[in-house]
Amino acid sequence: MKRSTALAATAALAASIALIASGCSATSGSSGGSSDHPVTLTFWGSYGNGGNSAQQDALNKTLIPAFEKANPDIKVDYVDIPYDSLLQKLTTSAAGGSLPDLVRSDIGWVPQLAQLGVLTPLSDSMSDFGKLSKAVYPGTLSTNRYDGKYYGLPLDTNTRVLITSQKALDTAGMSAPPATFDELKQMAAKLKGTGVSVFADSGLGGWNIYPWIWSNGGAVTNAGLTKASGYLDGAKSVAAVQMLVDLYKEGQIPNLITGNQGATSTSDGLPTGKYATILDGPWMKAIWAGQYKDFSPIYAPVPKGDGASTSVVGGEDIVLTASSKNQDAAQKFIRFTQSEKFQIEMAKTGQMTVIPALAPQQSAIDPYFATFADQLKTAKSRLAIPQGAKVDGILSAALTPAFTGSTSVKDALTSAAQQIDPLLTAK
Structure with missing residues (x-):
């Protein structure tokens, strides 16, 4: 689903x-x-x-x-x-x-x-x-x-795309949704002190993290799907996640992303003005039509860094x-x-x-x-391996300490890659 x-x-x-x-x-x-x-x-x-x-x-x-x-x-x-x-x-x-x-x-x-x-x-x-x-x-x-x-x-x-609102754009003084990592960071700076978080998501699994890695030109594994080390923890992958961590530490991404079940959901936070942007899918139209009839979401591609805008399938x-x-x-x-x-x-x-x-x-x-x-057109699959369900748990467990400050993004992704490597070769 x-x-x-x-x-x-x-x-x-x-x-x-x-x-x-x-x-x-x-x-x-x-x-x-x-x-x-x-x-x-x-x-x-x-x-x-x-x-x-x-x-x-x-x-x-x-x-x-x-x-x-x-x-x-x-x-x-x-x-x-x-x-x-x-x-x-x-x-x-x-x-x-x-x-x-x-x-x-x-x-x-x-x-x-x-x-x-x-x-x-x-x-x-x-x-x-x-x-x-x-x-x-x-x-x-x-x-x-x-x-x-x-x-x-x-x-x-x-697939998931970037979703925002005219209210959020007006608050940030922007005429269009952020199309790049730099524009997202600029939006965050403009929203500082407004009580509006620039971005929100509800986890740190592949569904959540891969679009940022891919859109920065990073990779999760090699093309043969046999090795994560050197790819998931490659420089561009690290830089993509580091951007999210930096925004989190600045208070611009709520702790919903690290598992706070009491935080406002993305489906409620965007239409009520708590969050300026989220990533979500085509099913949201029906949800908002029923719960927030006056909300008019704006849809745009995933912001890109050093790569092409790429989302997850x-x-x-x-x-x-x-x-x-x-x-x-x-x-x-x-x-x-x-x-x-x-x-x-x-x-x-x-x-x-x-x-x-x-x-x-x-x-x-x-x-x-x-x-x-x-x-x-550019969206990619998560790891199509029999043990794919384990990958989300590995990523979440490894990355949460990076967001909360007890380890570096590089070390977190290296740890995750080392745990994913055996899953790629298991038959």
């Missing part, structure tokens, strides 16, 4: 799926159905999560019927499962040998499931995977890569289980999810398309999405 963090059930998933992974092998061949006796694909997901009936209705009432009409030998049985329960449901079903054919997977789960051998590598099994993969945002595609293969395709996506992927007896039929439905019809119909419900060529149509539905679509 928004932050795509793996849940605590991951350990249980690994333990139970490992028992049956060796028995899960892909079966190729035809779908085996006919218009009189169609095969039935079981598809699990969380389209109704949070009471979002529009997405589930679009799937059940428009998209699945359209697919079935075009493919009368295939039926699709969609099962909606609450997001917080889906990973546990996969765990239980894997242990019982009853996984569905298709899963709308959180991007953070794909490398975990791929490592355990319960997914079909689409880059091996789909003859047109190369064509399909070239059509989507590179950052969203990379969430499906594990050990040199791609185990899914992006289904929907999102969220969203879901579609994956095919290796135990499915309907591989060809399932691949037909996967192709359908990459079509203009599927992507634009879901865009009407507020989901962002994974295909940049469709961004103009998406923006025609709602111009609000334009800034997010532009940001997605």
Whole structure:
């Protein structure tokens, strides 16, 4: 979902799926159905999560019927499962040998499931995977890569952008949102003594820190995703985090970022004028429309330092289980999810398309999405590794002392990198 963090059930998933992974092998061949006796694909997901009936209705009432009409030998049985329960449901079903054919997977789960051998590598099994993969945002595609293969395709996506308000800009005497690190620091100086923090965020994990590192030209790991040391603690990475630490020590970033649960949330602090800027995603429009009807947020790219403005990718992927007896039929439905019809119909419900060529149509539905679509052109994935959920904990534990003053940013990032290195090579 928004932050795509793996849940605590991951350990249980690994333990139970490992028992049956060796028995899960892909079966190729035809779908085996006919218009009189169609095969039935079981598809699990969380389209109704949070009471979002529009997405589930679009799937059940428009998209699945359209697919079935075009493919009368295939039926699709969609099962909606609450997001917080889906990973546990996969765990239980894997242990019982009853996984569905298709899963709308959180991007953070794909490398975990791929490592355990319960997914079909689409880059091996789909003859047109190369064509399909070239059509989507590179950052969203990379969430499906594990050990040199791609185990899914992006289904929907999102990213974080800088959000501010006209009131904040007026208070700082600025005509536009800060586009660079220097402009953000200038904004902080102008806000000094006003009681308004220049920036706020709610954590120190990759979702929070990576956009600043990447936008300063830094890196989290090498290109091969095998080493963090020398990259996460490289000079440009350190400088990006140091800027945040300096602003924190100046009182310009609230201690919400270091875990103070009593601090005002970003979703409340921006519209009420406590915070001048935040980083957040496209879901905020609906939240503010309900809670702060008179608030008019201004959206802009992540400020850049020595690099290009770069944010972080969220969203879901579609994956095919290796135990499915309907591989060809399932691949037909996967192709359908990459079509203009599927992507634009879901865009009407507020989901962002994974295909940049469709961004103009998406923006025609709602111009609000334009800034997010532009940001997605350079947005990157967090570490697509089976142990990715551990990285956020490592970063937060290492960086909190740097913000509170008991260690340097360089030492904190070096410590984090040394702890992340073994996770990158674990198989």
